[in-house]
Amino acid sequence: MEAPPDKQGGGAVEPRIVTRQGDGSAVELTRSELRSELEEGTRAAAARARAPELAPDELDHLLDIFASRARFSAVDIGDEVVLSFDGSGTPQQGGRVDALVQYEQCLGADSCELYHIDYSYKAVKTIVGAEQQAMKEAQERVTIPVHYGAQPDLGRYSRPDGPCGNWSELLPAMRIDEARAAQEEAVELAVVDMVHVAGELYEAGADGVNFDTAAAAGDADFLATLLAVERLRARYPAMGIMVGMAAEIVLGTHGELEFRGTRLAGLKPEGQCRVVQEAGATIYGPAVNVNTSRTVAWNVARALTFMKPCMDVARIPVHANVGMGVGGVPMNAFSPVDAVSRCSRACVDILHVDGL
Amino acid sequence: MGSGDTFGMPIAHAVASGMNGLRAAGDLVARLEMAKGMRLTEAKRTVAEALGVSAADLSDPLVMHEVRGELRLGRIFEAETTHPHDPSPQEAKVTIRAMLGLG
Numbered sequence: 001m002e003a004p005p006d007k008q009g010g011g012a013v014e015p016r017i018v019t020r021q022g023d024g025s026a027v028e029l030t031r032s033e034l035r036s037e038l039e040e041g042t043r044a045a046a047a048r049a050r051a052p053e054l055a056p057d058e059l060d061h062l063l064d065i066f067a068s069r070a071r072f073s074a075v076d077i078g079d080e081v082v083l084s085f086d087g088s089g090t091p092q093q094g095g096r097v098d099a100l101v102q103y104e105q106c107l108g109a110d111s112c113e114l115y116h117i118d119y120s121y122k123a124v125k126t127i128v129g130a131e132q133q134a135m136k137e138a139q140e141r142v143t144i145p146v147h148y149g150a151q152p153d154l155g156r157y158s159r160p161d162g163p164c165g166n167w168s169e170l171l172p173a174m175r176i177d178e179a180r181a182a183q184e185e186a187v188e189l190a191v192v193d194m195v196h197v198a199g200e201l202y203e204a205g206a207d208g209v210n211f212d213t214a215a216a217a218g219d220a221d222f223l224a225t226l227l228a229v230e231r232l233r234a235r236y237p238a239m240g241i242m243v244g245m246a247a248e249i250v251l252g253t254h255g256e257l258e259f260r261g262t263r264l265a266g267l268k269p270e271g272q273c274r275v276v277q278e279a280g281a282t283i284y285g286p287a288v289n290v291n292t293s294r295t296v297a298w299n300v301a302r303a304l305t306f307m308k309p310c311m312d313v314a315r316i317p318v319h320a321n322v323g324m325g326v327g328g329v330p331m332n333a334f335s336p337v338d339a340v341s342r343c344s345r346a347c348v349d350i351l352h353v354d355g356l
Numbered sequence: 357m358g359s360g361d362t363f364g365m366p367i368a369h370a371v372a373s374g375m376n377g378l379r380a381a382g383d384l385v386a387r388l389e390m391a392k393g394m395r396l397t398e399a400k401r402t403v404a405e406a407l408g409v410s411a412a413d414l415s416d417p418l419v420m421h422e423v424r425g426e427l428r429l430g431r432i433f434e435a436e437t438t439h440p441h442d443p444s445p446q447e448a449k450v451t452i453r454a455m456l457g458l459g
Contacts, residue, residue, distance in 0.1 A: 072372070083386075087359075093362075107366050140444075143448045207391070283393070315393070321358065329360070344368070
C-alpha cells in the first residue's frame with residue numbers, strides 16, 4: 001500500500017453555496033463557479049441578442065446576491081416597485097373575487113387581475129357577460145386596481161379549434177403561402193374578439209386590461225395583439241393596457257408581417273417595447289424563458305442582458321415577467337423562495353424596472 | 357407575474373420587491389402606471405405630492421396606514437385592528453381617482 005499523499009500541499013478549498021437550477025432543484029457551487037455562471041449567462045444572451053453584456057459592477061452585484069447564504073433576498077428600503085399579475089388567485093382561496101380580496105388584504109398586492117381559467121380571449125368571448133358580472137362584484141369589494149386579462153392565443157383560431165387552416169401542419173408540409181394566409185385570416189378574427197372582450201370588461205369597470213403571452217404563436221400572434229391595442233386605444237383613450245410577452249424573441253411563424261413599418265419576426269425586448277408603446281399600451285412586460293438545465297444565476301444574467309436594452313427606449317412602465325419559468329424564476333409550480341426573491345431583487349437592482 | 361403557488365410567487369415577490377398595495381401606497385402608484393403609462397419615479401413623486409408625504413414614506417406601512425385613514429383611501433384591517441367606519445372600496449376609489457386626476 002502506498003503512503004497517503006502529502007496533505008500539506010495544495011490551496012484552500014472554496015466553500016460551496018446552495019443555489020438553484022432552472023428547474024428549482026438545489027445544487028452547491030463555489031463563489032467562483034457562480035461567477036462563471038453569471039459571466040456565461042450574460043455572454044450567451046449578448047451573442048444571441050446582439051446586445052452588450054452586463055457591466056462588471058453589475059455582475060459583482062449579482063454575485064453578491066447569489067453567493068449569499070441567506071434564505072431570502074430583497075431590494076433596499078425605498079427601491080420597491082409595483083407588482084402586476086397575470087391572473088390572481090388559486091382554488092384554495094375560495095371564489096375568484098374572494099381571491100382578489102385576499103390578494104389585497106393578505107398578500108400585499110398592488111394590483112390584481114380577474115381572469116378565467118380558460119385564459120384565452122377567444123374562450124372568454126362566449127361568456128363575457130358572466131365575466132362582466134364578476135368584474136362588477138370585484139370592483140364593489142376590492143380597492144386596489146382590478147385588471148382583466150387573457151391571452152391572444154392565436155393558435156385557437158386554427159383547425160380543429162377554429163375556422164382557419166392549421167399553419168403548424170402547413171409549414172412542415174412546405175405549404176408556406178397557405179400557412180401565411182391562414183395566419184392572416186386568424187389575425188383578423190382574433191383582433192375582433194380581443195377588442196370586443198377587452199372593451200366589454202373595461203365598460204364593466206376593469207381598471208385595465210392585460211394581453212398576456214403576446215407573440216406566443218409567433219409574429220402573427222403579436223400583430224393581432226398590437227392591432228387590438230391600437231383599436232382599443234382609439235376607442236378608449238383612458239384605458240390602461242398591459243402587454244406581456246411570451247418570449248425574448250418573436251418567432252417568425254409568418255415571417256413577413258409588419259406593424260407600422262416594423263417587421264415583427266425576430267424582435268427582442270428593445271424592439272418589442274418600441275412597437276408595444278407605439279400601439280398605445282401603457283405597460284410593457286418583457287419575458288425571457290428559463291433554461292432548466294442551467295442555474296438560476298445563469299438564467300438571471302441571461303434574462304437581464306436580454307431585457308436591459310428595452311429600458312433605454314421605454315417611455316411607458318416596464319414590468320419584467322418573473323413568473324414560473326421566466327425572468328430566471330425556476331420552471332416549477334412551487335418555486336423555492338430563495339430563488340424567486342433573488343430573481344425579484346436582480347430585476348429591480350440591475351434593470352431599475354417600474355414593476356414586476 | 358404568472359403561474360406559481362401563492363407562497364412561492366406573489367408572496368415571495370411582494371416581500372422581496374413590492375410596495376405592498378393597501379398596506380402602503382402601492383395601489384396608488386400602480387394606478388398611475390397602468391392608467392397613464394407613468395414611469396415609476398414620476399408615479400411615486402406624483403402620489404407623494406398628492407398625499408403630502410415624501411416618496412420614501414410611500415412604502416412605509418406605519419406612515420401610510422395613518423395617511424390612508426385620514427384621507428379615506430381605504431386600508432387593510434386585521435382581527436384586532438378593525439376599521440368599521442372606513443369607506444367602502446367604491447367610495448375609496450372615487451376619492452383616489454379624484455386625488456390622482458384619473459377621472
